[in-house]
Amino acid sequence: MALPTLLLAVHGTREPRGSAAARRLAGAVAELTGAPVRLGFADVLAPDVGEVAAGIDGPVVVVPAFLAAGYHVRVDIPAQLHRAGRGDAVVTGALGEDDRLLQAAVRRLRRAGWRTGEAVVLAAAGSSDPDARAQVDQAAQRLSRRLGGAGVEVGYVATAEPAVAEAVRRLRARGHRRVALASWLLAPGLFHQRLAEAGADSVARPLLPDAGVAAAVAARYQAAALLAAV
Ligand SMILES: C[C@@]1(CC(=O)O)c2cc3[nH]c(cc4nc(cc5[nH]c(cc(n2)[C@H]1CCC(=O)O)[C@@](C)(CC(=O)O)[C@@H]5CCC(=O)O)C(CC(=O)O)=C4CCC(=O)O)c(CCC(=O)O)c3CC(=O)O
Numbered sequence: 001m002a003l004p005t006l007l008l009a010v011h012g013t014r015e016p017r018g019s020a021a022a023r024r025l026a027g028a029v030a031e032l033t034g035a036p037v038r039l040g041f042a043d044v045l046a047p048d049v050g051e052v053a054a055g056i057d058g059p060v061v062v063v064p065a066f067l068a069a070g071y072h073v074r075v076d077i078p079a080q081l082h083r084a085g086r087g088d089a090v091v092t093g094a095l096g097e098d099d100r101l102l103q104a105a106v107r108r109l110r111r112a113g114w115r116t117g118e119a120v121v122l123a124a125a126g127s128s129d130p131d132a133r134a135q136v137d138q139a140a141q142r143l144s145r146r147l148g149g150a151g152v153e154v155g156y157v158a159t160a161e162p163a164v165a166e167a168v169r170r171l172r173a174r175g176h177r178r179v180a181l182a183s184w185l186l187a188p189g190l191f192h193q194r195l196a197e198a199g200a201d202s203v204a205r206p207l208l209p210d211a212g213v214a215a216a217v218a219a220r221y222q223a224a225a226l227l228a229a230v
Pocket residue numbers: 011012013014015018043044065066067068069070071072073125126127128129132158159184185186187188189190191192206
């Protein structure tokens with residue numbers, strides 16, 4: 001039986017390097033899974049996830065390239081699929097709980113110059129969805145353990161508190177002389193650009209491109225493909 005199509009749902013950005021990162025991720029995932037892979041956008045760019053799904057014959061597995069299951073994953077993408085008559089598509093969970101994403105964040109952090117003893121702000125996009133924010137809090141706790149108990153605070157670029165710059169200030173107020181920013185963002189974009197102004201001593205790059213992130217997407221697809229194939 002033919003493999004279900006893997007529809008990679010990315011947020012969408014006006015930053016061309018962000019779109020290039022998304023296309024490269026789609027290519028890496030196609031290689032890992034051997035499945036037909038298509039790219040759709042939740043916001044900012046077209047075609048949206050529903051429009052892409054409507055043009056696909058046969059079963060579809062949508063893997064959201066999102067770190068937490070917030071508004072876009074839980075509301076926006078399912079609504080796009082319903083509008084397009086593809087409410088049958090299986091939508092997998094977000095990626096942030098997969099340890100490979102955390103490993104990617106740690107690699108970026110070290111490459112940006114983080115040293116043992118420095119405090120860290122895990123900088124996430126921000127969401128109006130409390131469950132999505134709880135998922136980011138959990139990632140911050142896992143990051144702290146992974147860094148040998150380093151002080152880690154969450155900071156948000158938009159929509160939620162504390163803002164990234166405020167999280168940096170709080171750590172300094174608690175006596176941390178050096179504060180590093182870990183990017184809990186997938187790709188270069190407007191949100192990542194804002195991290196440069198947050199007052200940190202170093203800023204890690206976003207998570208993509210990364211083979212572990214591609215493997216996490218492939219794993220989500222493979223687990224769901226069993227359900228999607230009719
Ligand atoms: C729903 C909303 C707020 C709400 O939660 O209510 C929200 C939510 C989320 N966005 C997330 C991610 C990204 N957002 C952007 C960009 C933009 N996001 C904007 C709006 C909104 N985003 C609010 C809807 C307002 C509305 O449309 O009504 C834009 C259009 C306009 C603006 O800035 O207001 C601005 C475009 C800037 C431009 O190009 O002009 C990028 C791309 C980039 O950075 O360039 C990334 C990928 C970052 C990466 O690379 O990872 C995540 C994290 C998901 C995760 O966990 O991964 C969530 C959380 C969630 O889904 O809940």
